Amino acid sequence: MKFKSSFKYLLAICLTILLSPSITTFAENHEIEDSDFSDFEVIKNGANEVIVNWKGLPNAQKYIVKYGDKIIYEGAETQFKDNNLLEGSINEYEIAAIDDKDLILSNAHLKIYTKLSNGEEIGIDTFSTSSSIILDWPDVGNIDQYTVYRDNQFIGTTEESNFEDFDLSNDTKYQYTITTEVPLSSNEIKILNEQVQDFQSFLTEDEEELSNLVELSTPVKTLGENTKSTTLTEFIVTPQISALAGVSKTWVKINTMILNTSSYPGYIKSPLPNSKYYYGTDKRTTITSQGSTRSSLEATINWSTLAVSQTKSIGWTNRYTKNSNGTYTFVDRKQASANNVYLGATKKTSSMVDINFIHSAKNPYHSTAPAIKYEFRSQIYKDGTTKIRGYHSLFPSLGIFRSDGSGYKTIYTHNQGNRGAWELLGHKTIDITK
Known part of the structure; x- marks a missing residue:
């Protein structure tokens, strides 16, 4: 008998692709304005x-x-x-088309892993433009x-x-959820069969005693659907390539990340006694606004x-x-809950917005x-001044x-330096004006 479960699949999960390099091309089948970017093609080499x-x-x-505040191409x-990127990292790019008067004709915002x-x-x-947003994810085999x-x-x-x-x-927050049904693997089916057989054996250990309690037509065990529910949050953004007259928007981003150090060159031993597992770092050595992170919380x-919106992600x-x-062998991966990662504005004037940033996310295992905790109260001034304490x-x-x-x-x-996971119990206070 073949089991198939309705499995809501997180499309950011790691999947094996046989072709190398991978090439993704988007053919337009919807009418696009000539002034918009279109027909993106992405090639991932290694x-x-x-x-x-x-x-x-x-x-x-x-x-x-x-890329960030650096121009990496003009022509x-x-x-x-773009090369020398970190493996498994998300990289954000802003592209602008410029006319003969050095004015922006159109722009696009890209996030590429x-x-x-x-x-x-x-x-x-x-891939976000003024007229559409394209979502592209690793192919999941054997689905309709x-x-x-x-x-x-x-x-x-x-x-x-x-x-x-x-x-x-434009400038509107959208939340996308992508689902599909994935057949259970042969190993998963085997495990389920064994669970049923074990339960049947338990019920029939003493048939005389149980004959009056269990009818043969009664299901011995109901297997619930193996479901996971997840959401993906993306945003339409309007990148600004050249300086504009005055400040129309401000972004404040807080990133946490596990750096590679001499003590942790890519992997950290689980602090639990007798554990055989290691956890991966974010495969980076510097603290920047871009690249792979444990978490990212951004206010716009x-x-x-005076509207304030948030963008958040958990690595x-x-x-x-x-x-x-x-060497190390990959076993599996999980994602921590983002329920206790959020921000909120408590005061707004034409020249200053007061925002509280709250973060509490645990190892999902x-x-x-x-x-990983922080609590900051900030005063974000339109003139460029930033005050943060917490x-x-x-x-x-x-x-x-x-x-x-x-x-x-x-x-x-x-910088964490050579501190380990037990340093999560220690805290540092800050009071900054910059």
Whole structure:
């Protein structure tokens, strides 16, 4: 008998792709304005390089591509390449088409994940323009179709591992949920069968005693559906490539990350006694506004309306075992809850917004583990001044960054050094004006 369970699949999960390099092309089947970016193609070479192509725009004299506050490409070609990236990291790019008067014709915002070093693809790449947003994820084998919801409302299905959503509003927050049904593996079916057989054996140990209690037609065990529910949050953004007259928006981002150190060169031993497991770091050595993180919490302030919105993400916790030759074998991964990661504005004026940032997220494998915590109260001024006071855990590393539209500048960083997970119990207070 073949079991199939309705499995709501997290599409950011790590999946093996046989082709290398991987190439994703988006063919447009919806009418697109000539002034918008379209026909994106992404090539992922190994774990450290991406190449992005797009369709040229009429009247565009050149294109500018920014990564954070750095311009990584400027020229007439409709392609850029970025290498020396971290494996399994998310990388954000802003692209602008410039006309002969040095004015911006159109722009786009891209979020692209690199592969892991073993060739596995992770994450949901996104491509945002003024007219659409494209979601692209690693293909899941042996499935019929994916179902896509926007803000919990059904918007369509697709047999491909990508989806394009149209008729969206600029600077508006959208939440997407992608689900599919995945057949259980042979090992999972075997385990379920064994559970049923064990339960049957238990019930029939004494048939005379149980014959009056259990009818033969009564199911001996009801197997519930193996379901997981998850959401993916993405945003339509309007990147600013060149300086604008005055500040219209401000972004404040707080990232936590586990750095590679001499004590933890890529992996951290579980602090639990007798545990055989290790956890992966974020495979980086510096504290920046971009790249892979444990968590990211960002406030967006619209100075014209004084509206404050939040963007948050939680990185994967990867679990490994250590081999006798010193290498590590990937076992599985989980994602911590983001329920206690949030922000809120408590005071607003035309020149200042007061925002509280709250963060408490635990290792998803250990419910009793201490959490990565911080609590900050901030005053964000339109003139560029940032005041932040509060406390944070001594582990892991942490960075606070601000952007007024022309790249992020660093407000504060804390380097974990060679501290370990037990330093989650220690805290540091800060009071900064910058």
